[in-house]
Amino acid sequence: MTIHQLSIFLENKSGTLVKVLNLLKQEGIQLIASTIADTAEYGICRIICSEPVRAYEVLKAAGVAVSLCEVFALSLDDEPGRAADAIALFAEEGISIAYLYSFLLGGKGVLVFRTDNAEKARTVIESNGLGIIAEKDLSKLV
């Protein structure tokens, strides 16, 4: 039900992001989605990519402050209002979203997010029959 995401601690300094992306490039690993959350001094770069486990090992070996996490990825129809409907289901159960980002892939909308209660979120997804994306399907698309 979850997919792998790389979370990378980066300082707000030119060149730090390029270093990470070049490491992935050299290994032929492709980005599917990425986002950066920032504060005044540093940020977290979150990446969904073609081979997350290998990417994690590569970055770790290079000394990058990286972790491999599991996040939910919902597949939604590409039409207005679907994200609102999906998130409302979590809100009704009192589940908070820690962060969220979305992208379009293969004619579908994809919502990637972390909640403050993974167990409850899992139940919401199952009981409402929400569409999920499996990691192997993501990799197939790239």
Place this chain on the structure above:
Amino acid sequence: MIWNNNKECMPREQMRELQGKRLHKIVDYLYHNVPFYRDKLQQMDIKPEDITSIDDIVKLPFTTKQDLRDNYPFGLQAAPQSEVIRFHASSGTTGNPTIVGYTRKDVGVWSECMSRCLTAFGVTRDDLFSVAYGYGLFTGGLGVHYGVENLGAAVLPTSTGNTEKHVRLLRDLHVTGIACTPSYALYLAETMEKMGVTKDMINLRVGAFGAEPWTENMRKEIESRLGLKGYNIYGLSEIMGPCVSYECSEQNGSHVCEDHFFPEIVDPETLEPLPYGQPGELVFTTLTKEGMPLLRYRTRDLCTLYDGTCACGRTSVRMGRILGRTDDMLIIRGINVFPSQVESVILSMPECAPHFLLVVDRVDNLDTLTVQVEVRQEYFAQGFDTFEPIFKLERELAAKLRSVLSINAKVQVKAPGTLERSQGKSKFVIDNRILK
């Protein structure tokens, strides 16, 4: 004006005779009351009767900050606990602060010397004097406080913090004198400007500034913004606190209270005494102290001593400005900070790598300390995904640093491998304060 004409203007030969007598007495007292000094003197084959004049001081052993640490908390205390009426503590480098006990006589000597300082600055019984050094374990607040009372002027014990209230009291009570760090004086001026209080609306005429290095330019700025005359005051808690030396109206160096604190300048490498006029490490021997007398205490401050009768009439030796330190100690908002203290805190946090950088700045005339520290890669690998664990780590580190350093430091987490690696200890520090 002179508080104690007899002592401050004593002919040199008479002063040296007095110093010799007192030195003999203090060596005898230490020999019989402090095992640390007895052992040292015995090892050097020195008996109290060998010390007959002040010239014999060169035979005596040095005392260092490390000796104070090694003998924490009471190892160097000479007076019995029943005779001690107060303790002060200053920050230590390894978690052990320096503890100094004062007998009733010590507090009396302190007040006497402090009265000499204030009188030299032109303070009289008619003044209302605000003491804006921190009150507490730090010697600044209570030290100046007792001196003002001893002199007969009125004290306003404002301490630090709540600067707006301080400005209102300065204005409403017609306060005429103030003691604080030079950087706080500038912060006070800034606060006044924000509040729309001009220097013509207050009555300050005398400022006693010390506890941190400052410059002639800072003096000019403080004087023009607060409308007062600023004087330098020097002291250190190991020897007494503020009162050890002070400027007179000539402002040609700071007069040392030589009948109580004997100053020497030594070569910091060879420890050979240097003549007046040559810069070196300042060393003090307490000649009359009972609680914790120290022989030839190495202050680590670099300066020059000058002799010769001053135009003010005082005959005492004068200290030039502090030129620097022989160790890596920083003075931040009047508080002594050693990089090794920060290091010990960082090493106690398993999340942190032993790589850090201290950045000292002066923002709005107040010193700020930022501690940059690298976090270990393993820490991130253990499921790091949001900012919260980083913020939490920064808060924990800041709280630990505050309890060890007694000042607030801003903590900045750095990614592994991002801080410059260096050999020299001084590279741990970037001091952006302009003190030239």
